[in-house]
Amino acid sequence: LKYEIIVTASTGNAGAALAGMSAAVGQKAIIFAPKTAPQAKVAQLLIFGAKVILVDGTYDDAFDLTVKCAEEFGWYCRNTGYNPFTAEGKKTAAFEIWEWWRGAHREYHKQIGDETDHKPLTIFVSVGDGNIISGIHKGFKDLIQLGWMARMPRIVGVQAEGSAAIANAFHGNTETITSVSAKTLADSISVDLPRDGVRAIRAAKETDGTYVTVSDDEILKAIGELGKVGVFAEPAGAAAYAGLVKAAASSVVGGEDPVLVLNTGSGLKDIQSAMRAVHEAPIIEPTLEAVKKVL
């Protein structure tokens, strides 16, 4: 499209992707992020050489400003859930899940001695703007239309209780999204007015899925539990697992159902939240006696 400048609003992850890819190909990128974005995410944008402008406001303020700037200055706007290509990118996650599932599914049915396809895969994905869940839904629809996949997975959206505009609409049985005043430590899914809400609702509705909401405490607990099996997730990533825990407790999924949880961000991107999930390490003198005491 030959634009000189690509711009996006981001809490940090979408911006990191744009900034990193832009650096790799010599494209100019401008990122508007809320000034509350975690330091690691902002550092990454700056290192990639993007022009970073922090907004004294919310992600939604950054979003609106980005759209205005794109119009005013003739920049190409890549905003999530606004630019139609973002869902096309995110749908490739569905292709990866499908590749994995073909192998895992065969293995699973071999183990239970049953070749029939009783139980669909249930996928848990954290939801902010609603673009990832919409994208993977589209990916699976494409695969089914191509005849490459027999059965649509169930898709369960997970939102933070403090940022649940889409879950609210889903359970209110409406496609009209009402803005909330988002407040959650999961910065990547902290959104007042989700921009891809309607498709996000349909992703769950059309796949026999649902929406669950999780508290910040449940998200922090999930960070610790994922860590103990070797996965270090940022809060928004861990939220999806917290959603699985909640869904299992309320029999949205059964103990025998195959499930997949999407982790959408590295824990290294938000150390402050991670440290709230664990106890500080002790500091000792480098002596055997000090070790014995601390053990």
Next chain:
Amino acid sequence: LKYEIIVTASTGNAGAALAGMSAAVGQKAIIFAPKTAPQAKVAQLLIFGAKVILVDGTYDDAFDLTVKCAEEFGWYCRNTGYNPFTAEGKKTAAFEIWEWWRGAHREYHKQIGDETDHKPLTIFVSVGDGNIISGIHKGFKDLIQLGWMARMPRIVGVQAEGSAAIANAFHGNTETITSVSAKTLADSISVDLPRDGVRAIRAAKETDGTYVTVSDDEILKAIGELGKVGVFAEPAGAAAYAGLVKAAASSVVGGEDPVLVLNTGSGLKDIQSAMRAVHEAPIIEPTLEAVKKVL
């Protein structure tokens, strides 16, 4: 080997590998790290459920204490450059380089219209304990012995000026390593007495390589330069690239030589150093006027 507990000293990266893998298989791990380790590295260890003990001292103090504890308590000691298996692990990086090089090399000679193997690959690797450089050297030796690789690459070790015990010995033409009092912002290669020094010297000597040293300022500059092509490296990782810059200036490598630079750590692990390589982002009100002013 059926040990109940595996212990290692680490500035953070070796510990993260041990902690993550231990979590994945239900193994108990204890990590001794200097209390100066970057916060992100310590958080990762804690999240993975390892027992973390911060030592009021250097990496070398943590190292010695770990060896003592392993003897006293019957733990399995995985210390880098002490446990022989660590080089066996690190040598797999040589296999990956070889796989890449077979393809790239063919392409390279096709481009210059010449099928002969004039120029060996020159590899730049940052050196602390000396275990990575020793490991990749061993990996290439294995490949040559197997008859799978025709020619040994040149291996160039890069040390921080403030932590250059191995480079000092190399250029002093001795295999006797003299301890230094290490001082560099590249925490992962900050070592007083390298534990794999002799093999690290030979890795350069036996491959027609050499050692170069780089200042902390050169490392910070390298972080910024790598970022601008889409690579976000921690200081120790960027040091290898700073070494290439220096080697190119002093004709250790020529402009036509194929080179490979190993990045040994994600920049997300040390945000504070990264922020020293860039300018802070401005904070503005979310208005068009404020954007115009800041542009």
